[in-house]
Every structure is written in C-alpha cells, then in structure tokens.
Amino acid sequence: MTDLSRTFGCPVELALEVLGGKWKTVLLARLKQGPLRYGELRRQVVGLSDKMLTQRLRELEEIGLVCRSAVAGHEHYALTERGESLRTVLQSLYDWGRAFAVEADVKLAP
Structure with missing residues (x-):
C-alpha cells in the first residue's frame, strides 16, 4: 500500500x-x-497474477485514481477525474517507451 502520511523530499x-x-x-x-472489465484487464496485462491485479486495483481505488462500477450487469474499472489528470503523463511515457524501443531495437507486443 502507498504510505502518503510521511513527508516527501520533492514532488517527483x-x-x-x-x-x-x-x-x-x-x-x-x-x-x-x-x-475495462476485470477479465479484460487480466487478458491485456500479460504476466500479472489475479492476486496482484486485485491488489493493484484496490490500491489505485484507495488513492482515487480508479473507480469500480457496474455497467450492464458487469463490473468495470475506469479512471476517475484524478486518474484522468494522468492522461498526458501516461501518453508521454508511452511515446518515450515507443521511441526508445526503436532506438534500442527492443521488441514491443502489438
């Protein structure tokens, strides 16, 4: 779990x-x-166990980045408004990773 009760040295x-x-x-x-539904997340994130997926989703819910809701009788996970505020950061990480993969000749899954 994330410990936010301590003092941090800097925002990073x-x-x-x-x-x-x-x-x-x-x-x-x-x-x-x-x-996405739980099963969809599990299929899309290769190598992540059910236990770890459940634990990480709970942690993300606790800090307000992800919410769980029922849609058409199925449980879905989605970004909250706080989670949406990470959109540009996540896109930057994606773009950097893609560029680095090309430069370093690293294969990425489709």
Whole structure:
C-alpha cells in the first residue's frame, strides 16, 4: 500500500510513490483507453497474477485514481477525474517507451 502520511523530499518522489511499481502504470495506461472489465484487464496485462491485479486495483481505488462500477450487469474499472489528470503523463511515457524501443531495437507486443 502507498504510505502518503510521511513527508516527501520533492514532488517527483511523491509521484513515484503513488505510481511506483510496474503494474500500476500499466493498468492506468490500459484504463486510459476506456473502462475495462476485470477479465479484460487480466487478458491485456500479460504476466500479472489475479492476486496482484486485485491488489493493484484496490490500491489505485484507495488513492482515487480508479473507480469500480457496474455497467450492464458487469463490473468495470475506469479512471476517475484524478486518474484522468494522468492522461498526458501516461501518453508521454508511452511515446518515450515507443521511441526508445526503436532506438534500442527492443521488441514491443502489438
């Protein structure tokens, strides 16, 4: 869980504490595309266990970046307004990763 009760040395340290860990940013990037059901997230994020997916989604809900709601009888996860405020940051990370992959000859999944 994210500990926001301590004093942080700078805003970047706080941002990395909130978004830290591989799975949080990956999940946020997937949800940036639109609401997804749990099973859809599980299929899209290769290598993430059910336990870790559940844990990370709860953490993102607790800090107000993701919300869970029922749509047409199915539970969906979506970005909150606070989560939407990360849209440009997530897009910048995506763009940088894509450019770096080309420069470093790293393969990316389609």
